[in-house]
Amino acid sequence: MKRNAWLLGLAALALAGAACNLQRVLDPSLPTSTLASNPPQEPSATPPPLTPAPTLTLEARIEAADQLYFFGDWEGALAEYERAFRESEDPEWQAAARLGMARVYRQRGEFTRARDALQALSLEYADTPAAARAYYALGQVYQDLNNPLAAAEAYQQYLDASPGLLDSYVHERRGDLFYQAANYPAAIEAYQLAADSPRLGDPLNLQVKIGNMQLTAGDRAAAIVSYQAVFEATGNDYLRADLDLLIGRAYRDLGDTATAYERFQHAVNSYPLAFSSHAALVELVNAGQPVSEFQRGLVNYHAAVTTQAATCGASSQAAVELYILAIAAFDRYLQANPDTTDDSAAYYRALSLRAMGDYPAALQAWDRLINDYAYAANWVDAYRQKARTQWLCQQDYDGAIETLLTFVARTPSQPASAEFLFLAGQIAQNGGRLTRSVEIWPRVANEYPSSSHAYNAIYRAGISAYRLGNFVEAQGLFLRAFQSALSLEEEAQSQFWFGKALQAQDDEDGARSAWTRAAAADPTGYYSERSADLLAGRAPFQPPANFSFDYDVEAERREAEAWLRTAFVLPADTDLSVPGPLLSDPRFQRGTELWKLGEYELARAQFESLRQNLTTDAANSYRLANYLIDLGLYRTGIFAAREVLNMQSMSDAATLTSAPVYFNRLRFGAYYKDLVLAETAKEGLDPLFFYSMMRQESLFEGFVTSSAGAYGLMQIIPATADYLVGLTNWPPNFEYDDLYRPYVSIPLGAHYLAIQTNGYEGDMYAALAAYNAGPGNASYWQGLLDEDDPDLYLEVITFAETHNHIRSIYELYNIYRDLYSTP
Numbered sequence: 001m002k003r004n005a006w007l008l009g010l011a012a013l014a015l016a017g018a019a020c021n022l023q024r025v026l027d028p029s030l031p032t033s034t035l036a037s038n039p040p041q042e043p044s045a046t047p048p049p050l051t052p053a054p055t056l057t058l059e060a061r062i063e064a065a066d067q068l069y070f071f072g073d074w075e076g077a078l079a080e081y082e083r084a085f086r087e088s089e090d091p092e093w094q095a096a097a098r099l100g101m102a103r104v105y106r107q108r109g110e111f112t113r114a115r116d117a118l119q120a121l122s123l124e125y126a127d128t129p130a131a132a133r134a135y136y137a138l139g140q141v142y143q144d145l146n147n148p149l150a151a152a153e154a155y156q157q158y159l160d161a162s163p164g165l166l167d168s169y170v171h172e173r174r175g176d177l178f179y180q181a182a183n184y185p186a187a188i189e190a191y192q193l194a195a196d197s198p199r200l201g202d203p204l205n206l207q208v209k210i211g212n213m214q215l216t217a218g219d220r221a222a223a224i225v226s227y228q229a230v231f232e233a234t235g236n237d238y239l240r241a242d243l244d245l246l247i248g249r250a251y252r253d254l255g256d257t258a259t260a261y262e263r264f265q266h267a268v269n270s271y272p273l274a275f276s277s278h279a280a281l282v283e284l285v286n287a288g289q290p291v292s293e294f295q296r297g298l299v300n301y302h303a304a305v306t307t308q309a310a311t312c313g314a315s316s317q318a319a320v321e322l323y324i325l326a327i328a329a330f331d332r333y334l335q336a337n338p339d340t341t342d343d344s345a346a347y348y349r350a351l352s353l354r355a356m357g358d359y360p361a362a363l364q365a366w367d368r369l370i371n372d373y374a375y376a377a378n379w380v381d382a383y384r385q386k387a388r389t390q391w392l393c394q395q396d397y398d399g400a401i402e403t404l405l406t407f408v409a410r411t412p413s414q415p416a417s418a419e420f421l422f423l424a425g426q427i428a429q430n431g432g433r434l435t436r437s438v439e440i441w442p443r444v445a446n447e448y449p450s451s452s453h454a455y456n457a458i459y460r461a462g463i464s465a466y467r468l469g470n471f472v473e474a475q476g477l478f479l480r481a482f483q484s485a486l487s488l489e490e491e492a493q494s495q496f497w498f499g500k501a502l503q504a505q506d507d508e509d510g511a512r513s514a515w516t517r518a519a520a521a522d523p524t525g526y527y528s529e530r531s532a533d534l535l536a537g538r539a540p541f542q543p544p545a546n547f548s549f550d551y552d553v554e555a556e557r558r559e560a561e562a563w564l565r566t567a568f569v570l571p572a573d574t575d576l577s578v579p580g581p582l583l584s585d586p587r588f589q590r591g592t593e594l595w596k597l598g599e600y601e602l603a604r605a606q607f608e609s610l611r612q613n614l615t616t617d618a619a620n621s622y623r624l625a626n627y628l629i630d631l632g633l634y635r636t637g638i639f640a641a642r643e644v645l646n647m648q649s650m651s652d653a654a655t656l657t658s659a660p661v662y663f664n665r666l667r668f669g670a671y672y673k674d675l676v677l678a679e680t681a682k683e684g685l686d687p688l689f690f691y692s693m694m695r696q697e698s699l700f701e702g703f704v705t706s707s708a709g710a711y712g713l714m715q716i717i718p719a720t721a722d723y724l725v726g727l728t729n730w731p732p733n734f735e736y737d738d739l740y741r742p743y744v745s746i747p748l749g750a751h752y753l754a755i756q757t758n759g760y761e762g763d764m765y766a767a768l769a770a771y772n773a774g775p776g777n778a779s780y781w782q783g784l785l786d787e788d789d790p791d792l793y794l795e796v797i798t799f800a801e802t803h804n805h806i807r808s809i810y811e812l813y814n815i816y817r818d819l820y821s822t823p
Helices: 003-007 011-016 058-071 074-087 091-107 111-124 129-144 148-161 167-180 184-196 204-216 220-233 237-253 257-270 275-286 293-307 317-336 344-356 359-372 379-393 397-410 417-430 434-447 454-467 471-483 488-504 508-521 526-536 553-567 580-584 586-596 600-612 618-631 634-646 652-657 661-667 673-683 687-698 718-728 736-740 742-759 764-773 775-783 790-796 800-820
Strands: none
Touching: 058 074, 058 091, 058 742, 074 091, 091 111, 091 129, 111 129, 129 148, 129 167, 148 167, 167 184, 167 204, 184 204, 204 220, 204 237, 220 237, 237 257, 237 275, 257 275, 257 293, 275 293, 293 317, 293 344, 317 344, 344 359, 344 379, 359 379, 379 397, 379 417, 397 417, 397 434, 417 434, 417 454, 434 454, 434 471, 454 471, 454 488, 454 790, 471 488, 488 508, 488 526, 488 790, 508 526, 526 800, 553 618, 553 661, 580 586, 580 618, 586 600, 600 618, 600 634, 618 634, 618 661, 634 652, 634 661, 652 661, 661 800, 673 687, 673 742, 687 742, 687 764, 687 800, 718 736, 718 742, 736 742, 742 764, 742 775, 764 775, 764 790, 764 800, 775 790, 790 800
């Protein structure tokens, strides 16, 4: 089942004629005060039901059912759709309810039942808006049932019922289905129709698909023409390598081996980073064609990196075999060219040796390059890579430091020397050689005062001195860092730690003076916010005495619109409450329809394109922000709201003090409120903290997947999900795609956060580090310190992502606290 299929019922939107407010339907006023102190609990068999009030109007009930579906609460949504169907006598509302029910059946894996329901709907309610979308849903169900031809027919029925809106995207889907069914002429026709219809971006991918169909159908000459047209139109080297390979194989099959080898050679020599170039290399080698040994090594090396990128010791056998081939090719090249002054072959040979895990041989190779190819193209990086081999692969911290310092001594005027000196200090600190880091880092500022590393080197030296208990020395270093600061953030950072150093010497008045300066330097920035909390006597992430998500949204919205008319000199009668001019934009129309069909990523692309074109149009950016927030596309809606404030050149601090509060309610909203309040109460978590974390993790986008393979609102990785689901066997029949359901992701994320918070005895910095980087790393960083100091803990975190993650959540928490706290 497609991962984004759960994202929408929303049938009521078409009937209501305007965007419904998905968030506000189910959210009663739920003010909260002092937090519950109960310990983390295992999730119950199911989260508390999100049941709408029995007095809802029919329209509101369909809307509420759509929201339950959006949340991924299949059972709750089905109950409400069924109730709406029973209570309605209006065919349009009945059809909307039936469509919602069928979609739930599909999500539950009841494909035959969903098919029958959709077929009946399309016949019994043929004249309703839901009927067209029923055909689209029917196409999805036929795909689930592995019936591509029936699916293609259902999608065509959708196009017949809703022509001119999504033709390009639906025809492409039909082409894929015809290809699956081996009906290649029909696939080519569908792809051509898709290419001829309006869509975002260029249709080159469709032209490639047409070429693929022609090739599969045996019309190699036509395929070559199609591929060549794309080759000439694209500037993407990876796509060009793909096309060289495809064209070469087509010529080979036609018996024109000379042209085929020419295309294979072109891929190998022009695009060595592309994996398709490796396939072209294999074609040449198998055919006994001569190939440049250097290019042969380079292509094999990059193919190995693509197979498994590894700084130290690849574990993939396929990658290791490719590295072996690369080394052999580089050896042949170097033997045949003993007098070459180009160090590239020696450089990639050394990288390959390290990636295979042969560190002594790699170090010998780096030394040979350094000695034999002085000042060649890769000579500087050879020192860097030698140090990385010693540091990361062998944990030889002293050796790595000596390598870098040797380079600096040998070439003090080389531009990389300041960077290498800073890196030597970093390695010393990471290796627990704090005294040496204090010796090395100040040299960066002393010897290279204009370097971009100068401030950070002095600042980091101050942290090392502080960790050593040399508070007077640390104080001097932080003062020097402040004097060299180039940004407000650096001013706040250095003043904050200047205050910490004074406090460690029992100079409370001096510390408070420093923190007062830090708090004023960079409002909303981490070090300013942390300083303000210290001055106020607040612990990190200390919740307010009372807070509430109950506010007069309509009054705040009226205030925002009045401000907008004044600030941007809009006519007094400008109606900002509806999408207005946006309704005629094709991207708005396509985005809305795609969202209603559950094709969320395609919908987001449409709305993002529109948003980026409105960066100088305050009124329409505001309209779009409201529409998308109501729709549930929070990330893009938040960006659109910020664009309005950007047009007034507002800094982050100004947006919180000068902009109408309504904009900040949109940007820092209490979305998914019923679920969040229920789960945080059960786990004993602060809802404001949970919202800060959710916003940082996903910006409230439930369908996202990170580059690290983390899923959904709470960015849970599969291994963590397996662990959490194993605790209670919930949800039943769990699949990783369930993490895209807020109904699942929020309870699991809250429980995992509670486990970490409890495991680290309420230390929220360590708990956040564990959530982001794993408990092992969080505990390791704790073990580096002799005292329980959250500020020092943050500074010893060696992963930049985790360090910045905690800082960002701290900043967000203070915004949420200020925005929702009550007297």
